[in-house]
Amino acid sequence: MTTTPYLHRILRLTGTTAVLATALCLSGCGRGEGKDEIIRVSRQSSSGTYEFFREHVLNKKDFKLGSRDMNGSKEVVELIANTPGAIGYSGMGYHEPGRVKMLPVALKAGAPPVEPTVVNTLNKSYPIARSLLIYTLGEPEGEVKRYIDWTLSDAGQKIVETSGYVPLQPNEHRKFDAPAASTGPKVTLQVKGSDTMVNVAQAWAEAYKKVAPHVDVEVSGGGSGQGIAALIKGTIHICNASRNMKAGEIEQAKKNTGKTPKEIVVGYDALAIYVHKDNPIQSITLEQLAGIFAEDGTLTKWSQLAAPAP
Amino acid sequence: MSARPKPGPAPARPQEPSPPAPEAYSFAVRSARRPAWSVWGERALEGAIYLCGISAIIFVLSIFFFVFKEAAPVLVGGEFSLTEFLFSPEWYPTSEENKRYGVLAMLAGTFSVTALAMVLAVPFGLGAAIYISEFCGSKLKETLKIVIELLAAIPSVVWGFVGLTVMSKLIVTYTGAPVGVNILNGGLILALMSVPIIVSIGEDSLKAVPDSYREAGVALGATKWQLVRRVLLPAAKNGLLAAVLLGVGRGVGETMAVLMATGHAVQIPHGILDSVRTLTANIAAELGEAPAGSDHYRVLFLTGVLLFSLTFVVNLGADLVVRGIRKK
Structure with missing residues (x-):
């Protein structure tokens, strides 16, 4: 058939496209790879939770750009449940046991981490209750x-x-x-x-x-x-x-x-700090949270958080 | 045999116009004697249709005027700088210490998602259009067209949902990306959304190429592929370009799906596995809470003006290209 030479041409075109696509993909993977990166999950700026977190954890400083800003409390937990390297904050009412875990929060390094529970909220020992x-x-x-x-x-x-x-x-x-x-x-x-x-x-x-x-x-x-x-x-x-x-x-x-x-x-x-269920981290301090989320924070990798043993 | 009587009246036809003068005369008289309501009715209808025609211009102008009117005060106000707006990636509209309105990161987001979507959708869509119009059998053709129209009818929020739940898991599994909502996800979703548009318009424009072109090509001994590449594609160029540009338009303007699928993170992307935020998604997410009349509110409207200008430039460019092609 006379069409065969054109088949080659089609194949060549497809090949070029595939090579281009792979190159694009690889250039992307170069940066995205590595589960060590902390994926920050935040809220949109109309959220009261967002403002509360900014005021009480970041001391009114701004959030670092590049966080995934979700449009609802439930979406935050949903994204964290699907993302091993993620950390985020949301109301305690959105906890999904078995998919995410709530981290105990310590007021500062050395202080005992406190679980976000009913008792700890009422006796005001949990540092970010509202x-x-x-x-x-x-x-x-x-x-x-x-x-x-x-x-x-x-x-x-x-x-x-x-x-x-x-x-x-x-x-x-x-x-x-x-x-x-x-x-x-x-x-x-x-x-x-x-x-x-x-x-x-x-x-x-x-x-x-x-x-x-x-x-x-x-x-x-x-x-x-x-x-x-x-x-x-x-x-x-x-x-x-x-x-x-x-x-x-x-x-x-x-x-x-x-x-x-x-x-x-x-x-x-109790404004809960959520991480993926498989995240080995046991607790977190307010300073570390600020280091992760604030504009001038320097914590971007999980390995930087030498989590203190609870 | 029953077809026999048909040729009967046929020879009579050429005789009808043979006395042309009286025929035309009687028609003119008849039209002059139409009742007044008919004449006025026709004029009213003409007027209505005229209004429909120019209403598009009125709408475009008034939308632009309104959006610009809401945005304008911030331009003359002291603190806001247009250079910062266009060239700074820092978007802090609700900061307590230092409000900054820079949309560069979101411009980059819009461009990267749209570009990826087009890279995926254009070859795929045009290929499908060519296949449907030239290669496939009539039965398959009907099925394909129905399915593709169905694809175009899926609401964008459903696409967003697919991106957020299904696609993001697949991306994490197969690319090793740390998070599944990113440019790749948004681009794939947008590509899936714009393919049906590209296919149906592309197919229409290929169908509009007269069959005589195909017949001439075949008569000259062209193969099917030669016919497509040398005859049909050049002949349908304008329509195909329009198809692609409508696809681009959808990509730039789409809001809900990208809001859900791209991760909504303000940053300049370094690879297709980074999350971004697009201009449209930003407006959708923030306009509701921005106090009316505040700087934040006005800057969001200015973003609208920017989007408007972007699409205008794209359309204008396309128009010029099409004219250039026509001159040749």
Whole structure:
């Protein structure tokens, strides 16, 4: 057949492409190779967790560029579970035993590392514990107040616990007595904010449907920053936040809506440091975390972390 | 036999236009006597179609105006420098000490992901277009076309999901990369997304080459491959170029899939196994939280202007190339 010479040409073309592709690949592998590299997993800048970590671990310094910035608390844990050399931070409610492990954190070198547990969060020995907050514009009223009262009741706090977070102490719980006929005109409560709290907020919304069937609670995430921005605009009833509102934000909210944001603590979270389940590291100090994540940090390899024996 | 009557009326046809003058005359009279509603209706319809036509221009201009209007104040403000914006890789929009807005790393990210996607998708897409249009049988052709259209209909977030879960594991296993969400992942996903576009438009433009070209080629004794390379490809050049450029456009503009598959890390990549962040993904991730009217918000809009200009340059370049080809 006369086509045979052209077959050669096709083969040659394919060959060239393959060689080019391999060359590209190799040039990439040269840098990417090595499990020793610390893969930093961080959050997008609208996240309250991101700001909390920057303030309390990095001492307000900036993050080093080049971290993988995930758009949700769950994604952080998911990426770490798939990446042997990764380290990242996320709420303790997203722990997946068997896929990732939470590292005990020491305040400084030599200090005893502390596990992120309920007890250690409540007695404040875990160095990076924080409050889970909700904000409303002005004092909560009507259905919003009833919903918040319920989240602070025994039933609501039970959900905080089952979602993996630390509930309030029993003496902080509020009494919630559901009126016999819990009906009324249909109401929709808009809840937005922290990704850390999305799982607990959704569980609340579901359970509250049984307490007050006429109330629809719509929950969305996006990060504390987005929730606070929406609260300032006045487009939501309740803002979930895993960090405090800043003075500037409170001012803006007052100016925009004429109401002062009201802060309510609904639970606690130990900000957990996650690594892959096969990572041999046993514990980590705050200094080491800053060395890994901060802009001027010098720790880029796991071998640089001579992890102190716990 | 039943076909017999057909030729019957055929010879009558040539006779119809034989008295041309009265025919044309009567037509003119008839059209002049149309009722007013018909005349005005037609004019209104013409106007509506005209509006549809120029609306594209209005939309483009107003979008550009709006985006630019949101971005402009930061350009005249004191602290922001355009040089830093274009040539610094440091992106710290929410820093407490020192805010820096440099998009160089994200420009590099956008370019590298798009380039890799095109390197993979163009040969593959054009090859598939040539095969479907010239080589394959009609039954297979129909099946392939349906499947490829189906491929084009998969939403981008689903592609992103595939990249994040399936592809990233494969990449870690087979390349030894420390992390699976990187340029290679994003490039593969984008390539898979743009192949259907390149194939269907490329195939259309090959189909548009008149059959007489093929017949002439075959008559001159050309083989199938000679026909494709020497006759069809040059004849369909414009359409094929358009196919490739639409693919590039998809690559530059795609947001959700690359947001999920590239790792979203601000850094200038040194190899295809590095994570990057693209301009589009950055806007998508940060615009929601940036307080309206703040510098961060305006710089994100400026990024939009930059993207807009990029696509404009690509399209303009393509147009010039196509014109150059036409002149030849």
